[in-house]
Amino acid sequence: MDSISNFIPTPESIPPARTARSLSLNFSGKQLAVNYHPLNPLLFLLKAARVYPDKVALVHPETPYPRSFTFLVWAQRVQNFAYGLVKRGIRAGDRVAVIAPNSPMIADACHGIIAARGVATFINIRLTTAEVEYIIEHSGCKLILVDREFAGLVKNCMVDTVVCDDSGHANDPYEAFLSDGRRYSRERGWGGLDVEVDENAPATLCYTSGTTGRPKGVLCTLRGTYLAAVANAFEGQMNKDSVYLWLLPMFHAAGWTYPWAATFAFSSQVTLRTVDYPAIWKHFTQSGVTHYCAAPTVQIGIVNDPQARALQRSITAIIAGAAPTASLLGKLEEKGFKAVHVYGLTETYGPFTKSYEQDSWRSLTLEGRSKIIARQGHNFANAEDIRVVQLDLQDGKLVDVPQDGKAVGEIVTRGNIVMQEYFHDPEATRKAFTGGYFHSGDLAVWHADGSVAVVDRSKDIIISGGENASSLAIEQELSSHPDVLEVSVVARQHLKWGERAMAFVKLHPERASRWADRPEEFAADLKAHAKSRLPGFACPEWVLIVNELPKTSTGKILKTELRKRAAKL
Structure with missing residues (x-):
């Protein structure tokens, strides 16, 4: 650089002059033990x-x-x-x-x-x-x-x-x-x-x-x-x-x-003051960039920018903020990025898990490998082990779910990189630390290899005919449709099944013209795509093409707004 x-x-x-020789800290004038110094990132x-x-x-x-x-x-x-x-x-x-x-x-x-x-x-x-x-x-x-x-x-x-x-x-x-x-x-x-x-x-x-x-x-x-x-x-x-x-x-x-x-x-x-995709690609190719972090919505913009090309050298793309789809991970790999999927929250200083690459993945197809990378994985360096639990209502203890990749529980963790507290909010802190662990609010399954995979936020699960459908799992499959740029799925009331999935879709700009004035045909095409990949109760009942998906100030899709919109239809 x-x-x-x-x-x-x-x-x-x-x-x-000679400043480099005096770059040491005075820890409040205290005499510290010879075998100790306070951990300070400064x-x-x-x-x-x-x-x-x-x-x-x-x-x-x-x-x-x-x-x-x-x-x-x-x-x-x-x-x-x-x-x-x-x-x-x-x-x-x-x-x-x-x-x-x-x-x-x-x-x-x-x-x-x-x-x-x-x-x-x-x-x-x-x-x-x-x-x-x-x-x-x-x-x-x-x-x-x-x-x-x-x-x-x-x-x-x-x-x-x-x-x-x-x-x-x-x-x-x-x-x-x-x-x-x-x-x-x-x-x-x-x-x-x-x-x-x-x-x-x-x-x-x-x-x-x-x-x-x-x-x-x-x-x-x-x-x-x-x-x-x-x-x-x-x-x-x-x-x-x-x-x-x-x-x-x-x-x-x-x-x-x-x-x-x-x-x-x-x-x-x-x-960079703003997310400017032409400027980003200029720095990828001219400034020796080796690493960056971005939420999936920004990563989607990167791989689909008109200036996107195969990289001459690999760049580590660290992904978090929302669950990336296997389709996105595959597109990053095709361009030459090394996709590193991490997971965390503000309450955990950002990432505290990582999807660790395994030698066995080399024999998998790009799609198969991407689906495994999309898991949240195992605990980070300096992070305590993660658990997927359910709360025993009788004695208030946290009970681990079976590591079978099917039983759903909540991700919890504790240790070095968990927040100290919610500022001036002891009740919220107490609730978040129930059972001596920090509760993420994310529902997940625990696989036999010890890795975890988020299936949804607790409020985003779709209950259809008594079956639990993960909106994230549905999004993973819908995003593999070649004409889908971004998709978000929420529950919408259904007279027979109680709830069914509704998909809000932003089309890929290079393919949107194909479906101009034919939204019903696109909906039918996407539903057929879903039926080959999802159980019937998880397939979207409704599909709506949108110009943009509503997002929070940090780039996360606002499902609360989409649920309101679905309720009015």
Whole structure:
């Protein structure tokens, strides 16, 4: 990854001479045991600045003001950031809101807020003003850092605010904030900051999408963030030669801890403000990109973009956020991507399971292999074993379902990379931790090899004539139809069977003209396709072609909206 040669950082971004020798943390002045140091993900950046000070760490290209920073310069900017927070009165445990697309400011914040012992509160840029105001109030944020494009979201918030023009120029208010921090530091360096000594102190506060009610604040610790980042770097096989392209928003579950996974691995990072498919393909072919993370809806856009082609070298495509279809996984493999399917939630720091490749898969067809990769798999590095359970109503204990690939239960887990709590919501925390495990809300089966496969969210199961039909399983099969780009299935009332499946389909743009003015014929064709692959009770009774599927601010399909639409038909 080459740097942007004509960009010159502000003078305050340039570290003093011999800085690399003093990149160490002062853990609140405490004398620690010789065999112990608190797990803090900030350590990764400082080590990278010591070991590879001149390596390009962060590149921000697709913008009117492109720029790049080496690890040493970036570490100085993060230090300035931390002192800037301290100067503005941020103390241990204070929440600092960040509202920005993928850009240097939010990347700085991932490290700088921790360095000042604050709690990084990432807020989704796609929320409404009312939703943002609720999160600001609920979290009790003491300071807001906001990208200029989204400043209107906080115009009514009576909280100290720093606006970023995303320019890197000295007259940018955000750059002024960093320069102010450098002056306030009086060159005391990292040793002048009291870094948190308690590794179980909160590091991030991320809010769930709130599709069924008010969003809940997920509080995660320094220790958990550290361990989850190491796990992500290991499971993704990232190293100093890796180039990570930011398509997953950093505001979503703190970027699944990849802001720290990349620094742990000494990897370069490329930030894109928006999901721009031509720009993505340009970086795939010209910027040495080796890794990226994205939800299935973005992956679908990548493989179906007009510029999509067979890759000259493999790129690791990490998929999570929703269950990928076997069809999508197959298309990624055909283009030369190495599809790595992981599964997790905001409450688990992002991924905590992975579908681990097996030698036996080599003898399978592409479709057969893709169906197995689509399973959620086994527990991650640094994650405790997962279980699929049912709750015994008599004694309240969790009972494992048989590992037969048929019995359905709920995925639960516990251990290093489970959230600390729901912020200011002890009742929701208690409910989520019933039986001493975190309850995901995802229904799954447990296979004989110990791998798990999600069959549905508990609220999305279709009960037809007394049979349980998985909307995800139906979607898997419908998506294999060559003319289907995206599909979502929900339950719709049926006079005879109680419920039947209804499919909302977005057609592939290159094939949509085939079915223009013939929606009934397409519905019949898709139903015939389904009958060859699904039991009768699971086949869709209704098929509706749509231009777009409604999605949450994080790209998940809003089945709540589709259910409302189906109920009106």
